[in-house]
Amino acid sequence: xxxxxxxxxxxxxxxxxxxxxxxxxxxxxxxxxxxxxxxxxxxxxxxxxxxxxxxxxxxxxxxxxxxxxxxxxxxxxxxxxxxxxxxxxxxxxxxxxxxxxxxxxxxxxxxxxxxxxxxxxxxxxxxxxxxxxxxxxxxxxxxxxxxxxxxxxxxxxxxxxxxxxxxxxxxxxxxxxxxxxxxxxxxxxxxxxxxxxxxxxxxxxxxxxxxxxxxxxxxxxxxxxxxxxxxxxxxxxxxxxxxxxxxxxxxxxxxxxxxxxxxxxxxxxxxxxxxxxxxxxxxxxxxxxxxx
Numbered sequence: 001x002x003x004x005x006x007x008x009x010x011x012x013x014x015x016x017x018x019x020x021x022x023x024x025x026x027x028x029x030x031x032x033x034x035x036x037x038x039x040x041x042x043x044x045x046x047x048x049x050x051x052x053x054x055x056x057x058x059x060x061x062x063x064x065x066x067x068x069x070x071x072x073x074x075x076x077x078x079x080x081x082x083x084x085x086x087x088x089x090x091x092x093x094x095x096x097x098x099x100x101x102x103x104x105x106x107x108x109x110x111x112x113x114x115x116x117x118x119x120x121x122x123x124x125x126x127x128x129x130x131x132x133x134x135x136x137x138x139x140x141x142x143x144x145x146x147x148x149x150x151x152x153x154x155x156x157x158x159x160x161x162x163x164x165x166x167x168x169x170x171x172x173x174x175x176x177x178x179x180x181x182x183x184x185x186x187x188x189x190x191x192x193x194x195x196x197x198x199x200x201x202x203x204x205x206x207x208x209x210x211x212x213x214x215x216x217x218x219x220x221x222x223x224x225x226x227x228x229x230x231x232x233x234x235x236x237x238x239x240x241x242x243x244x245x246x247x248x249x250x251x252x253x254x255x256x257x258x259x260x261x262x263x264x265x266x267x268x269x270x271x272x273x274x275x276x277x278x279x280x281x282x283x284x285x286x287x288x289x290x291x292x
Contacts, residue, residue: 004134004159007244008102008220009111013123015256018130022246022263027137028233029098029224040210041097043090045083048170052079058173066181073184093206098234100222102132112247112273113284116216125250125275128260134159136241141222144236162219163205164212175199245271247286257290
């Protein structure tokens, strides 16, 4: 299990959303269907073979000793149902999943210094950014998880690190064959439970992979699944330790800055930083007091 970095930052271009976190002491996880990337999370059912006949030909050519049980265990009708079930699974994956998206520091840059992040997610520097303490926030999420009668998490801990790729391979006939053979072993009572297959790993990866055009964001997410939530967000209470710092945008209005400074009183250990243009550079300086 990979441990998250010590600080993870989320930008709030709409300052009311950031102020909502500070004033009401909760984080809002957003339904993934509202994200700006239709490929995130990956939800496309694509195989490298065409249909059941192609799958049967593959088994005949590459696993002839298994052809007998395969033709009995996997029929055209059952494979058609499996395809429909997998497509429904992918639809549910998108509609039932809520996320909190954050950015981690890279070797050369902290998110607070990233002009792209401020411009794209910080509404042209008019918004604010909140740096969360990953360990404290994970504890808050898990406590809420237990209070909600173990509402399902994705994975064994709240934080997941996003993976980046230019493409995502199609499901192979071998993937399907190995998965169905494990199911047959269990049905025949030769095994108590199936071994993990490449298809199991494939579906786990679906939730955490996105295009490599986003690689610079170095993203970590909290992921939550709810089949009963009807709203666009899912809110989880947080403790004072969950926020390490807030960063106020260069072009944020004075009134919004004042509201943020007042609201951060709920998090007494959180630092407040004001952004200004660095003299002579296309870069930001951050100060604990405005104008310094």
